[in-house]
Amino acid sequence: xxxxxxxxxxxxxxxxxxxxxxxxxxxxxxxxxxxxxxxxxxxxxxxxxxxxxxxxxxxxxxxxxxxxxxxxxxxxxxxxxxxxxxxxxxxxxxxxxxxxxxxxxxxxxxxxxxxxxxxxxxxxxxxxxxxxxxxxxxxxxxxxxxxxxxxxxxxxxxxxxxxxxxxxxxxxxxxxxxxxxxxxxxxxxxxxxxxxxxxxxxxxxxxxxxxxxxxxxxxxxxxxxxxxxxxxxxxxxxxxxxxxxxxxxxxxxxxxxxxxxxxxxxxxxxxxxxxxxxxxxxxxxxxxxxxxxxxxxxxxxxxxxxxxxxxxxxxxxxxxxxxxxxxxxxxxxxxxxxxxxxxxxxxxxxxxxxxxxxxxxxxxx
Numbered sequence: 001x002x003x004x005x006x007x008x009x010x011x012x013x014x015x016x017x018x019x020x021x022x023x024x025x026x027x028x029x030x031x032x033x034x035x036x037x038x039x040x041x042x043x044x045x046x047x048x049x050x051x052x053x054x055x056x057x058x059x060x061x062x063x064x065x066x067x068x069x070x071x072x073x074x075x076x077x078x079x080x081x082x083x084x085x086x087x088x089x090x091x092x093x094x095x096x097x098x099x100x101x102x103x104x105x106x107x108x109x110x111x112x113x114x115x116x117x118x119x120x121x122x123x124x125x126x127x128x129x130x131x132x133x134x135x136x137x138x139x140x141x142x143x144x145x146x147x148x149x150x151x152x153x154x155x156x157x158x159x160x161x162x163x164x165x166x167x168x169x170x171x172x173x174x175x176x177x178x179x180x181x182x183x184x185x186x187x188x189x190x191x192x193x194x195x196x197x198x199x200x201x202x203x204x205x206x207x208x209x210x211x212x213x214x215x216x217x218x219x220x221x222x223x224x225x226x227x228x229x230x231x232x233x234x235x236x237x238x239x240x241x242x243x244x245x246x247x248x249x250x251x252x253x254x255x256x257x258x259x260x261x262x263x264x265x266x267x268x269x270x271x272x273x274x275x276x277x278x279x280x281x282x283x284x285x286x287x288x289x290x291x292x293x294x295x296x297x298x299x300x301x302x303x304x305x306x307x308x309x310x311x312x313x314x315x316x317x318x319x320x321x322x323x324x325x326x327x328x329x330x331x332x333x334x335x336x337x338x339x340x341x342x343x344x345x346x347x348x349x350x351x352x353x354x355x356x357x358x359x360x361x362x363x364x365x
Contacts, residue, residue: 002334003041003085005058006031006066007073008092010046022319023068029092029323048073056082064333065089066326070314072098072286080107088333092326093313094118096345097230097257101356104346111346112339114325116173118313122255123177125281125312126225130166133251133277134159134223138303157276157302167191167211167221170228170256171198172355178225179206193217218245223253226280229355230257240265243274254280255312267293270304279306286310 011024022029028044035042043062045054048071055073059065063085067073075089080103089099091113104111132138136158143150164187168175171192179190183206190208197203197210211217218224224246228234238252238261246252252275254261263284269275276299283292287309294307325343332339344352 001039001041002064003058003062004031004035004043004064004066004330005055005062006042006044006092007048007055007071008044008046008066008068009071018316020316020319022323023070023092023314029066029326031323031327034327046071059083059086061085063087064330066092067098068092068314069095069098070286070310075099075104077103080104080109083109088112088330090114090326090329091345092322093318094122094322095229095257096356097259101346101351105349105351108349109346110333110344110348112329112333112343113345114322114329115340115342117322117325118315118318119173119177121315121318122174122227122312123181126174126178126227126253126255127181129253129255129279129306130223130225130251131161133253133279133304133306134161134164136302136304138305142303153302157299157304161223162186163188164222165189165191165220166223166225167193167217169193169217169224169226171208171210172227172229174255175225175227176202176206178227179208183207189220191217191220214242215245218242219247221250222247223251226252226254226256226260228256228260230259231356234260236260236262238262238266240268243269246275248274249276251275251277251279253278253306254282256282258282258284258286263293267297270297270299273300275299275304277304277306279308281308281310281312283310 006028008023008025011021011026015021015024015026021027025044025046043058047054059079060082065086077100080100086109088110094113096111096113099111136154140154162185166182166187168178171194182190190206191211192208193211193214243265266278270278297305329343345356
């Protein structure tokens with residue numbers, strides 16, 4: 001009997017009220033009836049931490065693992081060594097850095113994700129967060145909630161997006177869509193930092209310019225949005241030194257992966273006023289601990305904190321796409337059918353994508 005283990009987040013009353021919350025343990029990506037019809041053993045849990053967790057209990061004999069970036073089950077090398085039957089690990093969403101991909105390669109475990117399932121969702125969140133920070137929205141909203149009214153206190157740190165230099169660190173599927181959505185705002189210039197140029201037609205469409213040197217890129221931007229995968233070349237990339245390269249009073253948005261930034265260094269930069277604002281939805285540990293420094297960081301003269309839990313890519317629309325995609329990947333695997341090449345991360349003991357893996361130069365696509 002095929003055993004499928006799914007690590008998802010709990011929906012509780014919200015899953016009862018909203019059946020479209022497919023990414024929850026209660027609604028299980030809509031796969032419960034399908035798995036029952038197929039005669040599969042289907043284990044769904046949110047319990048993923050520690051040696052006594054349901055994750056570690058069931059991974060030892062699971063054939064297929066389903067994880068999600070929003071409540072990641074961290075599939076480490078140690079767990080891969082214990083997972084004697086594991087043949088396929090599917091990310092319900094985009095981003096498979098919670099899996100030790102090098103170890104998966106060694107064991108010839110196929111790793112796949114539902115590429116493109118939530119790129120629009122994340123790109124929209126990036127634009128929202130940029131506007132929230134640049135317009136100093138949080139300070140104004142807090143005034144309303146606190147029954148206050150101080151227009152000057154809001155306006156002193158509120159700017160227009162028009163006329164600003166905005167750059168994306170990483171210009172793959174999400175980064176490019178962010179640039180597309182920035183075009184109507186008449187920014188002064190749109191920049192991107194990546195290991196290769198965009199296709200000429202795509203670059204012309206958004207009138208963006210590639211900056212090959214990271215220091216020059218960061219130094220030219222009023223707003224930096226991070227849209228790169230987490231791997232050996234990007235982990236801890238945005239640290240105290242890199243933040244010092246940015247303009248004083250710049251804004252930083254990260255909806256990619258929390259560990260691309262050194263958490264304490266970002267908090268220090270905002271608390272000191274080096275950054276005017278920092279926002280995003282990805283954390284270096286998820287769920288984030290209650291004392292995480294990003295929860296309490298604040299600009300000296302206002303809020304400037306645009307962080308939320310990791311949800312940008314798990315809108316109800318995105319959940320339908322990645323639920324359907326997860327099922328398709330599993331069906332293709334079990335039936336020996338060809339997979340969508342864009343979904344494949346690790347296959348036959350090799351990296352199937354340039355987005356991950358050891359490389360000489362950081363690959364930000």
